[in-house]
Amino acid sequence: MSQGKIPIADVELTDEEIAAAVEVLESGYLVFGPNGEEFEERFADHVGADHAIAVSSGTAALHIVYHAMLEADDEVLVPSFSHISTASMLPMVGCTPVFCDVDPDTYTIDVEDARERITPDTEAIVPVHLYGNACDVDGVVELAREHDLKIVWDAAQAHGTEYDGVDIGSIPDAVTYSFYPTKNMFTGEGGMITTSDPDLAEQCRLLRAHWQTDKYYHPDLGFNYRMSDMEAAIGLEQLKKLDDMVDQRRENAAYLTDHLSDVDGVKTPRVEPEVNHSYHLYTVALDPAAFDIGRDAFIDELDERGVGASVHYPRPLHEQPAFRDRLGEKELPVAEEMADRVLSIPVYPGLDTDELATVADAVADVAAEHRV
Numbered sequence: 001m002s003q004g005k006i007p008i009a010d011v012e013l014t015d016e017e018i019a020a021a022v023e024v025l026e027s028g029y030l031v032f033g034p035n036g037e038e039f040e041e042r043f044a045d046h047v048g049a050d051h052a053i054a055v056s057s058g059t060a061a062l063h064i065v066y067h068a069m070l071e072a073d074d075e076v077l078v079p080s081f082s083h084i085s086t087a088s089m090l091p092m093v094g095c096t097p098v099f100c101d102v103d104p105d106t107y108t109i110d111v112e113d114a115r116e117r118i119t120p121d122t123e124a125i126v127p128v129h130l131y132g133n134a135c136d137v138d139g140v141v142e143l144a145r146e147h148d149l150k151i152v153w154d155a156a157q158a159h160g161t162e163y164d165g166v167d168i169g170s171i172p173d174a175v176t177y178s179f180y181p182t183k184n185m186f187t188g189e190g191g192m193i194t195t196s197d198p199d200l201a202e203q204c205r206l207l208r209a210h211w212q213t214d215k216y217y218h219p220d221l222g223f224n225y226r227m228s229d230m231e232a233a234i235g236l237e238q239l240k241k242l243d244d245m246v247d248q249r250r251e252n253a254a255y256l257t258d259h260l261s262d263v264d265g266v267k268t269p270r271v272e273p274e275v276n277h278s279y280h281l282y283t284v285a286l287d288p289a290a291f292d293i294g295r296d297a298f299i300d301e302l303d304e305r306g307v308g309a310s311v312h313y314p315r316p317l318h319e320q321p322a323f324r325d326r327l328g329e330k331e332l333p334v335a336e337e338m339a340d341r342v343l344s345i346p347v348y349p350g351l352d353t354d355e356l357a358t359v360a361d362a363v364a365d366v367a368a369e370h371r372v
């Protein structure tokens, strides 16, 4: 059991991970190299895609894929309830994010709302598997087919998530991941692109490293978004235990749901029957009418009971000044409401039974004390 407060995430490197990183340091081969190549091969195998391209972050993965798949002035459908980078990399390649509302139960892109925002300039859709819960994959694929849209799945939070028994990393056209330390698996900074389209994979590889085809020869322009070999060595160790870590997250989530689903005013995660959620985050939504305190005060009370909680995300993207200034005011009522109502509580694999009980009891206690 951890000392003091139970944090929202707990990042620890095992002896094997430290040894793998030290081995790379001792070899002196610090840039993308043999570990990177092996990591790509194993990650592609793991998710069931033909290609994986390791990069320096989840944001870099999105930037590269958008650059490869889109043209300036394209409009792209994105959920407003996500991490900034899902949308911020679009203007970076000259495209316009078209913010869509989210489903009130899963907080992932509302396909019908997205459908209404399609124009002749709409080129792509970027659904997010938020918190590790898969979005409506069938709905998105059908919409994309009907309107000839490209699909980039933002799976930064969804290593190990399955839809209809299939790993979401294998679904076309391209999938992007983050290996930030709190994610289901990490490398430090890091990201990955998976795809089974060989041309797209080749473009992504070239964009990752200055479009260099021979030493100091560049038929086109690219970035330096390589993953270091030390990060890849850590990623290889993490990948070996990804399935076990995700299973542990699922077990912890089942415990929390079991103990919280009857707590009035606290809505536990909704998981559709097709989805095997990977629980990067365990996020509940509070009914504001049920309590005499708001969400932020609820979090303070959890903190007083030794339980860390956080909000993903307190402001929908269309209300971020960076987008409001570019795109003007918009109203997306569900995204706005959820930004005021959600809070995430600890679900990471290292939690022991006592800690899980502390987390569940703290939520139930605060709810009971403040119910109106």
Ligand SMILES: Cc1ncc(COP(=O)(O)O)c(C=O)c1O
Binding pocket: 057, 058, 059, 060, 082, 083, 085, 086, 128, 154, 156, 157, 177, 178, 179, 180, 190, 191
């Ligand atoms: C949904 C989503 N997309 C993209 C990213 C960006 O990943 P990174 O922090 O590795 O750049 C994140 C990171 O939290 C994320 O949650």
